[in-house]
Amino acid sequence: MKKTERVRQLVSGPPTDADLKQQTEKGWRLVAIEWEREVETSDSQLPGNVPFGLRIEPETQRLEENPEEREILVQLMELLVQEGSYARIAEEINRRGYRTRQGAPWSPISVFEMLPRIIEVGPHLFRSAEWKKRRQQPVAR
Helix, strand or coil: CCCCCCCCCCCCCCCCHHHHHHHHHCCCCCCCCCCCCCCCCCCCCCCCCCCCCEEECCCCCCEEECHHHHHHHHHHHHHHHCCCCHHHHHHHHHHCCCCCCCCCCCCHHHHHHCHHHHHHHHHHHHHCHHHHHHHHCCCCC
């Protein structure tokens, strides 16, 4: 049985014909090229690692709660407590009109990818008066 072996090679410049020929003779074939460059950024640009449920307040550049995303977290938490499958949770959250941060419909994978964030905010949500009030309401299935 054959398996595919992959190697990532860091380079300081473009590969030469001799480099490519040498690797090809060893049985390797070129399957991808990755490009990177440095660009100037401004302090006002939103970093890509802002946790879901939070946003950067423009004036102070500090993290604050994002009410729309927090509501999605609460909805996801409620659906997880009801022990639904990821597919059913995604279907229900889409039916309720919610979208991911990128504006896409929720999928079972995007729900699964939210689990670490839900685990992180869960203790805070479970202690909130809002959660206790929601738990007193009948469960809609």
